Amino acid sequence: MDFKKNDIVRLRNEYFDKIKSKIFFPQNLFFIDKLLDDGMSVLLRNVDIKIPSSEICPVKIDGEEDRFIYYDPVIAADVVRPDEAIKCRHVDRDEYYLQKMKNCFDSKGRSYYDILNEEHFVYVHELQHSKPFISRNLRINYKVSPFIKPLPSKMKLDAIATVMTYKKYLDTQHEWNNSIKVYIEKEICPSKMVATSVCTEKTAYVLLFENDNHFGAKYAEFYINSSIGKLFLLNKTTNGKLEGNVTIANLRKLIIRWEDIYKECCVYLECLTQVINVYENRLGKDISALTGLLSFLSQVRDAMVMEMIMPDLFQKANFSVLKKWKQDTDAIMLDFNLAEDTPNKQIELIENLIKAIGSNNDGIVNEMAKYRIYMLEFMRFAEQNKTDL
Incomplete structure (x- = not known):
């Protein structure tokens, strides 16, 4: 697979099980931070160990492997009058990124969801390479609840x-x-x-x-x-x-x-x-x-x-x-x-x-x-x- 920096990938399940005790989140989803050793190994964002490239897998666009990806588009700042309160902007990190794209449109009025469907992408990194204007706003919704204690x-x-x-x-x-x-x-x-x-x-x-x-x-x-x-x-x-x-x-x-x-x-x-x-x-x-x-x-x-x-x-x-x-x-x-x-x-x-x-x-x-x-x-x-x- 032709992976690049900032691609969203996953680890082979057996390898993920082997190293997950060293990772501070339970999702098997990662951004590539750097390619090393002529592509033989990689560094993943928020992971401090070098990963063999052979353990890196693409993420299928199937609603399961990519379920914890969300879309956080950059929105132009609102104009706020002196007597108005600043408007709050909330991003629902639990909303599946493709669902969010049904409400995002290009200059011709086409939804991003329809644009992506036309090209029949199989993997998330393929979408990222082809549509950088979408790729830069993709995020991973790491579920951190296992690490956060509800204090008494x-x-x-x-x-x-x-x-x-x-x-x-x-x-x-x-x-x-x-x-x-x-x-x-x-x-x-x-x-x-x-x-x-x-x-x-x-x-x-x-x-x-x-x-x-x-x-x-x-x-x-x-x-x-x-x-x-x-x-x-x-x-x-x-x-x-x-x-x-x-x-x-x-x-x-x-x-x-x-x-x-x-x-x-x-x-x-x-x-x-x-x-x-x-x-x-x-x-x-x-x-x-x-x-x-x-x-x-x-x-x-x-x-x-x-x-x-x-x-x-x-x-x-x-x-x-x-x-x-x-x-x-x-x-x-x-x-x-x-x-x-x-x-x-x-x-x-x-x-x-x-x-x-x-x-x-x-x-x-x-x-x-x-x-x-x-x-x-x-x-x-x-x-x-x-x-x-």
């Missing part, structure tokens, strides 16, 4: 906190004296915290929690500051980068998810991370190790949220950041949470934590080394399946 606890942020702009908060500040405040910056970027318990010059929004809900407020900070939290606050990512602005609408509809058994150690981690962040801002130029520690703890936070939502991905890769963090740090983090708010005590506990996480060859540092191997792949998986998470 989840709630919209505006159900547990009052969400308002910082300006409105300042105008009504006297009404919120007894509330727990979480301050939200407008700009999202990968290396900075969005939610903190301290107001900054970049604060744009405020979350106000009941005065007895310190725990819930701190967990909200933990979740929002994770890469998953930032991803859910963005309308879209640009070239896979977590960059953009927080809107009050996205804040209000954000779903906070948690698993009770790990919620406490997540809160402890966020307390520690924010203390390190304060020290790093003040002393980072003199103590460069603080920057490294802060980066490490931020990655631990990312991994913990991702594992709570998608535990089967971690199970497939045979490691657990959640279990190791809880195991290595529970006692120390409890001391940290209960300690007096003095610099000497904080430094002592930070020193104990560094010793704990660095002294065990089978501990969190080792587990995070495994996570880094899969980190980009897991995040790409989350971005591609954001609507299902």
Whole structure:
């Protein structure tokens, strides 16, 4: 078969069964990313192993082998008047691509479905080669439900906190004296915290929690500051980068998810991370190790949220950041949470934590080394399946 880059193909069933434990989705459908070794092997998109070309098969256009292909055409932007809401566009990924093409037309008014029927294509890659204007809009609907855990606890942020702009908060500040405040910056970027318990010059929004809900407020900070939290606050990512602005609408509809058994150690981690962040801002130029520690703890936070939502991905890769963090740090983090708010005590506990996480060859540092191997792949998986998470 004459395959090219971006062709949709499948693997021979026996070979797929052999390697499917290394793949993060259950469908036997793939895009070719690259031809290697003079065509003797290929790389498939989202698959990290080299595949012999002899194991690659074409995908029949029969409603079975190609059932999970959908059509996502590029549509010109709508003109929106100043007083109108932006129109939402929803692509039904469960709609079979040929069915969708019955409602897509060329400049002469012919449906794409009729155009394809005239040429009697047998395989999807033949259609792709012949009709590039259709090919570039074909997508694979990977069913990710086996990897996503319906967490026992989840709630919209505006159900547990009052969400308002910082300006409105300042105008009504006297009404919120007894509330727990979480301050939200407008700009999202990968290396900075969005939610903190301290107001900054970049604060744009405020979350106000009941005065007895310190725990819930701190967990909200933990979740929002994770890469998953930032991803859910963005309308879209640009070239896979977590960059953009927080809107009050996205804040209000954000779903906070948690698993009770790990919620406490997540809160402890966020307390520690924010203390390190304060020290790093003040002393980072003199103590460069603080920057490294802060980066490490931020990655631990990312991994913990991702594992709570998608535990089967971690199970497939045979490691657990959640279990190791809880195991290595529970006692120390409890001391940290209960300690007096003095610099000497904080430094002592930070020193104990560094010793704990660095002294065990089978501990969190080792587990995070495994996570880094899969980190980009897991995040790409989350971005591609954001609507299902």
